[in-house]
Amino acid sequence: MTETTTPTDEKARIGAPSIAGFTEEGESLSPEPVVTGPLGGAAAKSHSHGGGYGIPDSSRAGRLTSYSLADFPELKGTEEEWRFTPLRRLGGLHKDGLDGAAPAVAVEAPEAVRVETVGRDDARIGSAGIPEDRVSANAWAHFGEATVVTIPAGAELDERVLVTLSGAGLAAAAQHVVIVAEEGARAVVVLIHEGQAVVSENVEVVVGDRADLTVVSLQEWNDDSIHVSSQQVAVGREAKIKHVAVSLGGSLVRLTPTVRFAQPGGEAEVYGLYFADAGQHLEHRTFIDHAQPNCISNVLYKGALQGKDAHTVWVGDVLIQKQAEGTDSYEKNQNLVLTDGCRADSVPNLEIETGLIEGAGHASATGRFDDEHLFYLMARGIPEDVARRLVVRGFLNEIIQKIGVPSIEEHLIEAVERELEAGDN
Structure with a gap:
C-alpha cells in the first residue's frame, strides 16, 4: 500500500479522497470564534452553527448543531455527511418515533466510581457537546433517562470500568451515556455493545483538567443490528484522552467520534479497528477540533474487508482554528482488501487557519496484500x-x-x- 502526506498551508482546507488519489485546496474564511460550551461555559440548549462554538461560514466548523430535531431537515442522502450511508438501512433512526426499549446497561466498576441513572434535566447531560446531525438530535429528543459514570477527582484506577449495553430487540430506540473523569483522575472505561438492537446513541465524555482517560467502544452486535453513535469528547487543560473504536458486528454501524480541546495543553490519541464481512456497512467519521493552543492529536484507523458488498467508510476531519497556535496533529487511515466485491472509502480532511503550528498532516492507503x-x-x-x-x-x-x-x-x-x-x- 502507498501513502500520501500533505504539508500544511495557512488557512487551507485540504481533502484527499484515497479512492481518487488527489488533493483539493481552497480557502477557509472563518472569523475568530467565540468559545462557549463544554468546559468553557454553559452552552444554550437551542441551536447554533460552528460545532457549538459559534463559527459561521467555515466548512467543518460551520456545521449546524442543535438539541432540536426540528432544526435538522429530513435526510436525502445527498448531504456531505451522509453521502456514503445507505439511508434505507438506518432502520428509521433518522425519522421520528424512537419508541423501542434502549439496550440494558450493566456497569462493573471499582467502589470509588459513581454510577447513576438520571433524568433528562440532569446538568451533566449536554456538557460535552451538542448534536451535530439529525440522527443524534433524534436520539436526544427521545431518550428517557441516561447513565452517568463518574470517576472522582484524583482517583487512579488500576481496574477497568466495564459498561455493557445489551440489546434485546429490533424496535428503534434512543440511548444516552455520560462519562466524566474529574480533575486529575486516571481510568479506562470500556463500552461493550452486544445483542440485537436498532439504536441511536449519544455518548458524552468529559475529561477534566489533568485527567487521563481511555475510552474503548466495542461494537459486537448481532448480524441484524443497526447502531448509530455520536461520541463527543471535551478535553480539559493538560488532559489526555485515548479513544479506541472497534467495530466487528452489526449490519450497519456508524460512529462519529468527536474530540474538542476546550482548554490549552490537551492531548488526544484516537484509534480505530474495523473488520467488515459480506453485506456489512461499517462507517467511522472522526472530528478533531483544535480550538485551543498547544494541543496534540494523533488519529490512526485500520480496517479489513472480505466478502461481497462489504463496505467501510472512514472520514477524518481535523480543524486547526486561528487561535490554536502550537498545534501538532496527524491522521492516517489504512484499509486491507482481502477479497473481490468490497469497497473502502477513505477521506482525510485537514483545515488550517494558522501557520503558527508544530505540524499537521494526513495519510490514506487502501490496497490488497x-x-x-x-x-x-x-x-x-x-x-x-x-x-x-x-x-x-x-x-x-x-x-x-x-x-x-x-x-x-x-x-x-x-x-x-x-x-x-x-x-x-
Missing part, C-alpha cells in the same frame, strides 16, 4: 492461507495493542481470528 510479504513467508515453508492470516493479524494488531487492557486485547485477538476463519469458509 503485499505480494512480497506473502512470498517472504511462503519461501520459508508457510502455506499461503496461513501466511495471509499472519499478514492480517499483524496489520490489525497495531490497533489492538493500543488499548492497554490485556483481557480486552486477548478478546479482540480471538474475535479477529474468528473473522478470518469465517472468511476461509
Whole structure:
C-alpha cells in the first residue's frame, strides 16, 4: 500500500479522497470564534452553527448543531455527511418515533466510581457537546433517562470500568451515556455493545483538567443490528484522552467520534479497528477540533474487508482554528482488501487557519496484500492461507495493542481470528 502526506498551508482546507488519489485546496474564511460550551461555559440548549462554538461560514466548523430535531431537515442522502450511508438501512433512526426499549446497561466498576441513572434535566447531560446531525438530535429528543459514570477527582484506577449495553430487540430506540473523569483522575472505561438492537446513541465524555482517560467502544452486535453513535469528547487543560473504536458486528454501524480541546495543553490519541464481512456497512467519521493552543492529536484507523458488498467508510476531519497556535496533529487511515466485491472509502480532511503550528498532516492507503510479504513467508515453508492470516493479524494488531487492557486485547485477538476463519469458509 502507498501513502500520501500533505504539508500544511495557512488557512487551507485540504481533502484527499484515497479512492481518487488527489488533493483539493481552497480557502477557509472563518472569523475568530467565540468559545462557549463544554468546559468553557454553559452552552444554550437551542441551536447554533460552528460545532457549538459559534463559527459561521467555515466548512467543518460551520456545521449546524442543535438539541432540536426540528432544526435538522429530513435526510436525502445527498448531504456531505451522509453521502456514503445507505439511508434505507438506518432502520428509521433518522425519522421520528424512537419508541423501542434502549439496550440494558450493566456497569462493573471499582467502589470509588459513581454510577447513576438520571433524568433528562440532569446538568451533566449536554456538557460535552451538542448534536451535530439529525440522527443524534433524534436520539436526544427521545431518550428517557441516561447513565452517568463518574470517576472522582484524583482517583487512579488500576481496574477497568466495564459498561455493557445489551440489546434485546429490533424496535428503534434512543440511548444516552455520560462519562466524566474529574480533575486529575486516571481510568479506562470500556463500552461493550452486544445483542440485537436498532439504536441511536449519544455518548458524552468529559475529561477534566489533568485527567487521563481511555475510552474503548466495542461494537459486537448481532448480524441484524443497526447502531448509530455520536461520541463527543471535551478535553480539559493538560488532559489526555485515548479513544479506541472497534467495530466487528452489526449490519450497519456508524460512529462519529468527536474530540474538542476546550482548554490549552490537551492531548488526544484516537484509534480505530474495523473488520467488515459480506453485506456489512461499517462507517467511522472522526472530528478533531483544535480550538485551543498547544494541543496534540494523533488519529490512526485500520480496517479489513472480505466478502461481497462489504463496505467501510472512514472520514477524518481535523480543524486547526486561528487561535490554536502550537498545534501538532496527524491522521492516517489504512484499509486491507482481502477479497473481490468490497469497497473502502477513505477521506482525510485537514483545515488550517494558522501557520503558527508544530505540524499537521494526513495519510490514506487502501490496497490488497503485499505480494512480497506473502512470498517472504511462503519461501520459508508457510502455506499461503496461513501466511495471509499472519499478514492480517499483524496489520490489525497495531490497533489492538493500543488499548492497554490485556483481557480486552486477548478478546479482540480471538474475535479477529474468528473473522478470518469465517472468511476461509
